[in-house]
Amino acid sequence: MFRQFRSDVLKALEGFSFKAESFVKESEHADLACTVAFKLAREEKKRPQEVAEEIVSQLKIESDYIGSVEVVNGYINFFASYEFIEDTINYILDSDENYGSLNLGGDVLIEHTSANPDGPLHIGHIRNSIIGDTLARIFEKAGVDVTTHYYVNDMGRQVALTVLGIEMFGFEDEKPDHAVAKAYVAINRYMDEHPEKKEEIEAKVEELMSRYEEGDEEVSRLFRSVVEKALEGAGETLKNLNVTHDEYVWESRFVRNGYVDRIISMLEEKGLIQKDNAWTVDLSNFGYDKNVVIRRENGTTLYVTRDLAYHLWKNENFERFINILGSDHKLIGNQLSDILKIIGLKPPEIVFFEFVSLPEGSMSTRKGKFISADELIEKVYREAYEIIREREFSEEQKREVARAVAIAALRYDFIRVSPEKPITFDWKKALDFERQTASYIQYSHARACSILRKAVGNGMPYLEFAGELCTPQERKLVMLLSKFSTAVERVIRELRPNVFADYVMDVAIAFNDFYTSHPVLKAEKEIRMHRLAIVDACRIVLRNGLELLGIEPLERM
């Protein structure tokens, strides 16, 4: 709805010598403010206030949604009309679960998580998952046909090492991804402690990798078994976080289906490959110091080669493709994009996020130095359960609520931070529910549900919003509600889902403000109906917003 208001304001400002779009912005002093007078004042050698007044006197307002316009200190302030806020509430109530949707169309492939199958997901990986999954939900809401992929690095050295690790140290009976990590850590430790064996193991690794790439049956079975175990565990973790993938795409697929050969011949045709011992692509014209190796001396391919093939496939199947990657992939990611551009393919849009590190330093699966997502989930869950232990819920309800609150806290904690900011993980903060902003939002939603439940119980659930009954707080709240799709749009444009987390939070704050100062059930006829409409609209916005964040909107807590 706010998008409509904005476009009406822009339309009213058409026909002047400036591009209204670049001067109209949201403001705390108005619903929309235009700052163009400052710019023009200089050119015309007048005071901004004069210029602004002149513009306003020439304004052609045809929209019913623009209630008033005023000039303050050179700012042109636009205010929405009663009609606008009435339409907003009615539109929200009518659209219900569809409120906030856009109709962008098209399709997008979102590749996220894609952690190496050498152990369980740790708290760095799930930052990736949460950004990717939230983005996927928001694209879906925007009317884009979304497919999500987990790209599985099944041909990597780690898998070969793990195969050897299991051979030497066995496979423990526990959650399979954790068992995989034990074998992987064990063989790495063994190599550190027995440097004399290192060469022998490396030779075996190389042989395993070659045989897997050739499609050797026996080796394939070993690799598959390791990868499937790791993936089985990761999938379970992701499901607990409300994250799902449409497909797990194994990189070996692109070796087997000819895409790797195709991408190599495309590069050859452009004369980009230097065939020394290994094959490399020269990117010195693009500012890279070193060539990118795409084929080893022994004839096997590298991660980047298969990734190029994967992106050839993406080019053939999707309009847009977005990858969520840790910032340590920046160099290789940019190299990949530049190579694709050279051969006339579209590069992926990449969302880089900075590391999640521990107070004592960065994590490493290889060294077994990490906090697994499972452990985090379990501890946060237990903490959440403690808080509701005394409530009058059944045991099953308590578990459900604790789970929903725990996952909400986790997801919100990761998503609220801008991707480019590094995070230092802190147990104390992760488990401190006093500062868990997600449960605050869930709580606001539950409060709204509670009022509506009681209204129905009293037999007077009739809703009738009336713009002229609005207090300033109510007006402010409704204006915020109208901005749902503006927030969705912004996430799509900037690929930064944290701005949406902020939006939902703002709605919750405004709702709680309204809640404590505006009695609903106790109010008289019209006011009661009017406020019930606001409560229901807030309920819808909070519920839809939480769902986009992958958080369960509880009705009681």
Next chain:
RNA sequence: GGGCCCGUGGCUUAGCAUGGAUAAAGCACCGGCCUUCUAAGCCGGGGAUCGCGGGUUCAAAUCCCGCCGGGUCCGCCA
């Protein structure tokens, strides 16, 4: 050494894209509010030269240059 990212009250962050009206939240701290729709809440208070220095501009947390501090990458690993 080079590239990229980060640096905002004591702590964690938002705002930076497209410069604009007293820099916004949470935690922590201080003081209030449960016979009234869920106190996982609300209200009030103290606390910030927006890392430092320059520049552009009527106007800079936001743009430009330099510096400092932290992170990260620079493998025939992924």
